[in-house]
Amino acid sequence: xxxxxxxxxxxSWWLKRPPYFRFMMRELTSVAVFAYTPLLIWAxxxxxxxxxxxxxxxxxxxxLSVWLHVVVLVLAVYHTGTWIALTPSVLVLWRxxxxxxxxxxxxxxxxxxxxxxxxxxxxxLV
Amino acid sequence: MPEQxxxxxxxxxxxxxxxxxxxSYEITxxxxxxxxxALDHIKTEIDPTLSFRWSCRMGVCGSCGxxxxxxxxxxxxxxxxxxxxETIKIEPLAHFPVIRDLVxxxxxxxEKLPTVSPWLITDEDKPLExxxxxxxxAQMARYKRFSMCINCMLCYSACPxxxxxxxxxxxxxxxxxxxxxxxxxxxxxxxxxxxxxAHDGIWRCTYVGECxxxxxxxxxxxxxxxxxxxxxxxxxxxxxxxxxxxx
Amino acid sequence: MTAxxxxxxxxxxxxxxxxxxxxxxxxxAMVFVTGVAVPAGWVAEDDLMALIGNPLTRLVVVSLVFxxxxxxxxxxxxxxxxxxxxxxxxQAWLFYGTALAGTGLAGLAALRL
Numbered sequence: 001x002x003x004x005x006x007x008x009x010x011x012s013w014w015l016k017r018p019p020y021f022r023f024m025m026r027e028l029t030s031v032a033v034f035a036y037t038p039l040l041i042w043a044x045x046x047x048x049x050x051x052x053x054x055x056x057x058x059x060x061x062x063x064l065s066v067w068l069h070v071v072v073l074v075l076a077v078y079h080t081g082t083w084i085a086l087t088p089s090v091l092v093l094w095r096x097x098x099x100x101x102x103x104x105x106x107x108x109x110x111x112x113x114x115x116x117x118x119x120x121x122x123x124x125l126v
Numbered sequence: 127m128p129e130q131x132x133x134x135x136x137x138x139x140x141x142x143x144x145x146x147x148x149x150s151y152e153i154t155x156x157x158x159x160x161x162x163x164a165l166d167h168i169k170t171e172i173d174p175t176l177s178f179r180w181s182c183r184m185g186v187c188g189s190c191g192x193x194x195x196x197x198x199x200x201x202x203x204x205x206x207x208x209x210x211x212e213t214i215k216i217e218p219l220a221h222f223p224v225i226r227d228l229v230x231x232x233x234x235x236x237e238k239l240p241t242v243s244p245w246l247i248t249d250e251d252k253p254l255e256x257x258x259x260x261x262x263x264a265q266m267a268r269y270k271r272f273s274m275c276i277n278c279m280l281c282y283s284a285c286p287x288x289x290x291x292x293x294x295x296x297x298x299x300x301x302x303x304x305x306x307x308x309x310x311x312x313x314x315x316x317x318x319x320x321x322x323x324a325h326d327g328i329w330r331c332t333y334v335g336e337c338x339x340x341x342x343x344x345x346x347x348x349x350x351x352x353x354x355x356x357x358x359x360x361x362x363x364x365x366x367x368x369x370x371x372x373x
Numbered sequence: 374m375t376a377x378x379x380x381x382x383x384x385x386x387x388x389x390x391x392x393x394x395x396x397x398x399x400x401x402a403m404v405f406v407t408g409v410a411v412p413a414g415w416v417a418e419d420d421l422m423a424l425i426g427n428p429l430t431r432l433v434v435v436s437l438v439f440x441x442x443x444x445x446x447x448x449x450x451x452x453x454x455x456x457x458x459x460x461x462x463x464q465a466w467l468f469y470g471t472a473l474a475g476t477g478l479a480g481l482a483a484l485r486l
Contacts, residue, residue: 003140004223004231009289011457017196020286023334027452033396034445037438037475039407044434045482047425057418060411069408076400083397086333089349090356090390097264113398120402124424125415241376286455324376329386332451355386362383 026082032075084109128154132213161201178228188278193217198280200342219283242303247314265310272305274343281337293326297337297347304350328354392444431483438479442472
């Protein structure tokens with residue numbers, strides 16, 4: 001039986017087919033979620049006094065911060081899109097012995113995202 | 127009407143060679159031909175040494191799964207006319223040991239299937255006189271999709287998690303576990319949990335989702351596994367709040 | 374084959390799922406605020422400081438750091454496994470420990486007022 005051939009999966013498997021690549025990108029959006037947390041911790045820490053907060057605020061206005069934010073924003077939006085798209089396969093609901101239309105669940109989640117986003121921006125800007 | 131194409135076929139003859147190779151066959155095919163027809167034509171008319179599995183030729187038996195141009199397919203329902211590439215590459219299903227040519231060893235899958243107890247489990251056996259275990263159409267609707275599996279193993283072939291670690295219980299077996307967990311007549315959810323919620327069970331799955339896309343019977347194993355994760359995780363959370371419940 | 378349930382997986386999966394949902398719903402808007410609205414000058418320094426100084430905001434932000442980090446810990450750990458670094462993926466403490474430490478740090482930062 002030792003003459004059976006095995007073909008171990010190479011580490012580069014996720015580069016071989018577009019759906020695999022999109023999957024790996026989706027998983028790596030978690031790095032963006034991670035990368036944003038030091039900024040949140042810094043925000044909490046610096047809000048204690050005006051001098052520290054000025055340093056934080058000026059950092060946010062600098063070019064380095066803006067570029068990092070652009071990268072994180074792209075990944076965060078991709079995360080949101082994929083997360084919403086996958087929601088109906090985890091959340092399978094039944095009402096009166098009929099399955100709730102998966103598109104309704106996707107739509108509701110998307111609406112929730114939009115209203116929450118508007119809410120957050122409104123809270124800060126107004 | 128007849129057209130020409132080249133099939134580039136993975137060959138491995140264990141008695142004669144140690145490495146696999148690709149062999150090209152130029153064939154004249156008809157519009158109505160599926161890949162399996164072409165392989166059959168090659169075997170009967172050109173090269174009788176070519177080996178492959180098939181049986182029903184109508185997408186029911188699940189024997190003729192192969193990799194066609196990089197994707198796992200049932201070759202009996204994959205039409206040659208749908209490929210406008212110059213050559214069509216035929217390989218055995220990925221992630222399984224190759225016995226010869228396009229024939230893979232399915233032992234691992236066959237051993238995994240019964241570990242999830244894919245049959246009705248009840249706390250007590252009803253006496254025969256008590257009659258059938260009745261079920262309404264609505265109750266059946268909850269699991270029907272997951273019951274359509276024909277064990278063709280395309281999902282294992284599409285799953286990189288299984289490709290990297292063959293200890294993973296895998297899509298079809300786990301979907302079948304959920305099929306019985308969702309069955310109103312079944313009381314085996316707890317009994318299946320040891321295997322299903324093991325480290326190499328549902329928690330291994332990272333939801334690549336390709337198992338669902340390649341499934342010829344629209345079973346959605348990826349969805350079944352996420353449903354299993356959610357229901358067992360909620361059971362676990364409930365057992366914290368209400369100790370003494372199961373587990 | 375003897376299989377036994379993975380005792381910690383449900384907890385880490387629920388945290389992953391919770392963090393995934395929280396970040397999917399909130400992160401783009403938050404990144405928009407700190408990455409676009411602030412550099413564009415739409416948010417005054419004092420207003421932002423007052424908002425972040427609010428105890429309720431601080432509680433929410435610490436919770437988000439907790440969820441975001443545990444989402445990352447689980448997903449990134451398994452991404453490494455899928456990338457063929459199974460050995461590293463076995464070191465669960467490395468990922469969940471980092472998440473816990475980060476949450477602690479956020480808690481301490483939140484208490485500095």
